[in-house]
Amino acid sequence: MIFILKSTGIKVVIESHHIKKMERLIKTAGLNETGGIILGSYPDFTTAEVSEILGPPSDSRAGRYWFERGIKGLKSILNAAWNQNQYYLGEWHFHPNGTVEPSPQDFQQMKKISKSEKYYCPEPLMIIIAGNFQNYILGVYITDRKLNKTFQLAEYTEEVK
16 A cells, blocks of 8 residues: 655555554454554655564553553664664554544654654654454554644555556
8 A cells, every 4th residue: 555645745655464464463452552663664755665564562551542652672673674774664553443533642652753863763654543453444644843743644546657
């Protein structure tokens, strides 16, 4: 799938096997929220290609209407990814039987990440899955540090050449 912010031409490419992995992870979570991080690369200045979806680290905490991603083991994963020209692109999480609209906490988290020196990610992505593992929709968002604003990308439906 390709998602695009038409006003800027920014694209996010997510292959179907990454979506299938999120399906498996949300099935395991049941009625609780879950999530993890997104790794990938930037083949050009306007495209982010997702290369890996990671599930919640073992120290993550979750409930019916909240999720706190842990950090256990991420430093070594991120260092290994960096050495292979794969980078932290952002976060994903699941709103069980909810909407793809980011919560106030989601917006705060993305703005914090965009401004943080430790993430090296001035324009983090957020993928929100809403519904359940059998029937869901995806919302893809990007936060612009300079504008201090989050934008939703639309699914790109035109033929890709």
